[in-house]
Amino acid sequence: GENVEQHPSTLSVQEGDSAVIKCTYSDSASNYFPWYKQELGKGPQLIIDIRSNVGEKKDQRIAVTLNKTAKHFSLHITETQPEDSAVYFCAARDDKIIFGKGTRLHILP
């Protein structure tokens, strides 16, 4: 079955700098890759998703890239702001969705 590895588990960046979170997946049949943001005490919220027929997708300060050959995908956040501090989860789906273990992002003032 699918296995999703997410790195790093914790990331601290200076406000205004960029943050990159990386995920790898094992099942080459996976075709849908969402990213979720979870703030303290709340449920996760979908922030961006990408399908396997697309290599990159952007939404304002957030972008996701997908390399199907290497079976990895990444979340890029530019011009980070304090409200970006949260836990971010990647996921991959073939017949069912599997989540990574999460990255706790700290934005330093």
Added chain:
Amino acid sequence: DGGITQSPKYLFRKEGQNVTLSCEQNLNHDAMYWYRQDPGQGLRLIYYSQIVNDFQKGDIAEGYSVSREKKESFPLTVTSAQKNPTAFYLCASSTRTAPGEKLFFGSGTQLSVL
């Protein structure tokens, strides 16, 4: 406002007791899901339902039960057979019947054992 409401926010279970977590949505979504979240772990699927009166087991269904009598409601019962129930439980819904696509999550219920 449309959304998913989970209650209670905090729940305590005694040894040998069954407890039920509530999940209600007014988004008119067909699919609903229950996930378990443990510290430092990803979300693991307990049960899901794509239509009223039908549901399927997820990866960790043992010790849990669900019902889907109404489109809006998908309650989860944590039975006494679940020996390690302490976790954060998340309910989600989606318009999409493709598994796990574009999920809307509730705010969760923290279950602890007394």
